[in-house]
Structures are given as structure tokens and as C-alpha cells.
Amino acid sequence: MPADAAYRAVRDELRPDVPPQLNLATFITTGMEPEAERLMAEFLYSNTVDGVQPLRTTDLAQRCVAALAELWHAPDPDSAVGTSTGGSSEACMLAGLAMLMRWRSRARGSGERPNLVMSAAVHVCWSKFCAYWDVEARQIPVAEGGFGIDPHTAAELCDTNTIGVVTVLGTTFDGSYEPVQQVCAALDQRRARDGVDVPVHVDAASGGLVAPFLDPALVWDFRLSRVDSINTSGHKYGLVAPGLGWLVWRDPSVVPVELGFSIDYTGGRLSTQTLTFTQPAAPIVAQYYQFLRLGAEGYRAIMQRCRDLARALAAHLNQFHDLRVISSGDDLPVVAFTTGDHASFTVTELADRLRQRGWLVPAYTLPPNQTNVTVARLVCRNDLSDILARRLADDITNAVTALRAYHGASRPRQRCDVLPRGSEAAPMLDEGGD
Template structure:
């Protein structure tokens, strides 16, 4: 991260790759800001590198958050297996796949993209079978729950759910920016709102987050990583259960908490004046 850049870009990738690079990782929905990295630009760069230098460098896309969102709200955006250098993608079903923790998916474009070194064979179930997962007992309930959602909701159902999440996210984001207290840090490509104070008050985002807990809200507040660690942001992830009414309530509580802290800090900043000595009446 840099002051004016919160995710990787093709230029920074070019500066870091060489003949020892085994993969480039790109994130769709970064942890800190919810931004989507320019996978197509990175892919086009790596295609040129392949043609000019003979280096076939694959891309792994971490789409833990965006993998169940972008195909439904922005299907034209190319970040997936339509790009030749994208060879593997991981997605979290327990995020916007609408399933409880913990289920996730690691998908390879082709079986040849899965290195043989990662595969081992087991025969304790009566037959020899290949596997590249961690080998321990685990319930399959979440896999069945994901399968149920895929069948039950289908493409149209997921599209409706994700569009509703985006509508509510845009609504709340507009309320935040219209308040003239906050400003957005991201471009709202996903229903993830990252914001900060527009002007620096006499209290911190951490104090605002703590104040909101009194109303039952858990608002993450944190510093961004190195090079931008002097910036503190707050984040709201708009899930399918976050309704328009809930957005209104959250916004009202947020502004109220801000006002209370603002007034409290003003009182603390007042000069200490000794009270006048008066008569005691008994």
C-alpha cells in the first residue's frame, strides 16, 4: 500500500517479478479496504512477459469476499478463468456464499495446474484415492448447505441478493458522505464500505467504535498497513441481513455517538476555572 494506492497494480507487479517468480497473487475484495485489484491489467502484463521473455507466471485470485458477488452484480468484469494467466481461485462460501462457517473453495482452471507434489494418495477408506486437502475428520454439513443454496437460489436468486446488498451499501455510503463528517476510502466495488473522518476531530475512530458498542454495534476500526499506517479507517460489510431499516438505525446511532464524543471532548478542552467562593446556606 501507498498513500495514494491501496492495492497492487500492474506497474508494481512489473517491478517485482523475475525468473524466480512462481505466482502473482491478486485479491478481489482486500481485507483492509474492500478494493478489487486490477486482475485484467496484471494478466495482460504477464501475457506480454510470457511473449517477450518466455516466463509463464500464473495468477492466483483470492476472491474470498468477491467470488460470490462479482459474477452476479458485474458479470462483464474479467477477473476469473476468462483470463489466460488466472489458474486458480479461492472463494469463501461462509461469506457471501450465504453459508455458516466454515466452507471454502479452491478451484483450479485445469488439473495440470495442480502440482503433483501437492497430491497424496490414501486408501484407508477401502480404495486408493487422490487428495490435496488437509487429512482430518470434518463434518460435511456446510458443503451440503452450500449445495442447497446453489440449487435453491440459483443465478437469479444470488443476483437479487447481491444487488440488494449493493443497493443498501450505496444508500449507507451516500448517507456517510452527505454527513460531511466522513469520506469514503474505497470505490464501493463490493458491498464493503471503508471510510474515515473527513476532518480530524478531538477523538479517534477507536473511541467512536467503542461508543457504538453501547448501542450493540461492532464497528471495526484499524490502521492500514505499512506506508499508510498513519491512516485509521472504519469498515462496514453489508450482508444480506443488513436491511435498509438497519442502515438507517446504524447511521443514526453513528451520528449520535459522534455528537456525544464531540461534546464530551469540548468539555474536556475547557479551561479549568476555580468557582467563586460563596456563602453556605444551611
């Protein structure tokens, strides 16, 4: 087959029926500046474990680790141990393995089974970790009306075989931050009471590059001595194309020696803690570009704009008596909503109507204890322009009006001004247009 024919065949197979900017289901970055894309293309064939690579991507990765360690208030950012990964799922697996190895060194020969404490709102990768490494998953059902871990319950579920407690900074269900500081305080009380001493990992896949810029007073990171490790996704609010994750440990003392391997058969001496070996360097190069390009102020402006859009969309949804907003973008720039008790239609029907207008809006059930509630979620990313947000608001209004009429419950049309005209701030990465 000629190359152009093969290209067209593959492209036609994969041509999306929803433009990436209208996919409100994903947290993944769907657009970067041309310069960042060019860098990724130039280093498409570079491997992070190639010891003779002229541009030492391992050095760039370590600079990114140090930047994250400083952002997350590590005691000594320059000596913090961390690694790039293929995504947050691999980073979580590594963090879990580190906790498991440290527990094994303490409980060697005991014959006991380790356990991991977390809420039912964690990402599925934590269930995978427990299944793959035979760790008992002690999941706490979320409380009625809440979506995060209960600190007291988490502390009481721990015992001498608990390898750690997982907290989430930005759940996929509604974007809310779990109370990391309160969990650590409850664990401190537990240690004082009976000596059970358990570390905490923060799964900050999305919030790790949002909270430091928008909520600097929120204490969730290495300022808490019980937090041993934190992960985030470079390909989410790190603003890098997939796939890239980061894992940072507090300091070398919490990283088991067995987790690291040193090799020299790639042309140079290399130490690695990753689960995989070959890893593309292009996403790391793009992450370093974004850190250089934007700096702290650039990231802060982008995240603030995303949060402002989320809050504006939540305010628009609140105009409808049929809808009930669950999260308004006050943590992650995410809006989750469902239908009210007296609505004539379901949130799934609304999502289907929006799908007809080109929007991909997920509808899903909440975690255990609230599985009878179906919600829809709008993830506000940097490429959701103000114009697109107004279009989304108009389409929501029209969909609600049509569904009311279809179910025989027609009511007056609501206004759909998401933002005051002329007040919008330009996105930091919008130089190439929407």
C-alpha cells in the same frame, strides 16, 4: 456434571455480548434458513472422506466445484479440478503449494529460493504460507490513495524464481478489487520482453461469489489465460455457516500430480488434494442447498441488496463533514471510512460510541505506506436488514453529535434516512424475519 448444567456452563461462557447481526467486523455468514441449518444438523457426523457414506458428499462437492468453475468461466467446467477446504486460508495454502511444486519441477537442483509477489493488502494467510514453506514474500506497499497491487511493479518484481503473483478480489481493508486483468497484461508484456512467465492466483475469498453476479463484465477469472487458480469462501458471501472454502484450478494441467493422494482405507477409493484429512461434510451439504435454493438469480438479488445497503450507508456517512468515506460498496458491499482532517474526534472514538449501542465496528490501520491512517469498516451481509441499517444510521448520527459536543464542536444534526421509506427490497433469505 449433569448434561443440562454443562450446557448452561458452556453457553454462559460463550454467550456473545454482541448479536451476530450487529457484528459489522466479520465477513462470515451469521444466519441461514432453518432448512439449511437442519441439513447441517442431520449431517453433523458425516465426514467427506467416508467412502461408504450413503449420501456421497464427494459427489456434491464436485458438483459445487463444477458450478464454481462455470461461474468463473473455466474452459471446461466439468473437467475442472477443485476441492472443498476448511476455509479460504487452507485453499490459499493449497494454491500456493501447487505453484511452488510446479516451480520446483522447473528449477530442480538450482539451489535458488522461490519467491511470491503480492501487495501488502493480502490476507495474512499468504504471509503464513511464505513462512511455512520458506518462500520469499515480495510484498508491494500500496500506493498513496490506493489499496491494491500495482500491475507494473508486480511484473517487474518477478523473475525466474517467482512461483506466482497473488491478486485479491475484495481486500479485507476496504473491500476493493485488485486489477487482475491489468496485472495479467503486465505479466504478458514481461514474458514478451524477456521470457519470464509467471502464473496468477486470484484470492477471491469474498469477491468470488459477488463479482460474477453484480459485475459480469469485469474480467478477472479464467477468461484470463494467466489465471491458474481461484479460491473463495463458502462461509462468506457463499452464505454458508463456517467453515468452508473452495479452490478451483483452471484445468488438470496446472495441478501437480504430487498434490493428489488416493486412498482406500475409508471404505472406498478416494482421491484428495486437501491439506487436512478429516473434513466435516455439513458445510458442503449446506452449500449445495444454497446453490439449489437460490440459483444464480437468487444470489444476484441478495448481493445487489447488500451493495444497495452499503451504498446507502456510504451516502449517509458522506453527509458528515467530520467523516471521509474511502470505499462506498462499489466492489464488495463494504464501507470503509475515516475522520476528516478537521474532525474533532477519531474514528476509534466513533467505533467505541457505536459499541455502546451494541454495534461491533472494527477500527484498524491501513497497510504499509498508509499505516498513519485508521479506518472503520462496515460489512453489509444478508442478515443486515433494512430496519437494522436505519438503526445503524441513527446511531452513527447520534454518536457524531455526542462526540462533537464532547469535544466542544457541536454542529447541527444531519438527516439519517438511509433508504427511502417503503422502497426497500426484501432479502432473499428473510422468510424467518430479520
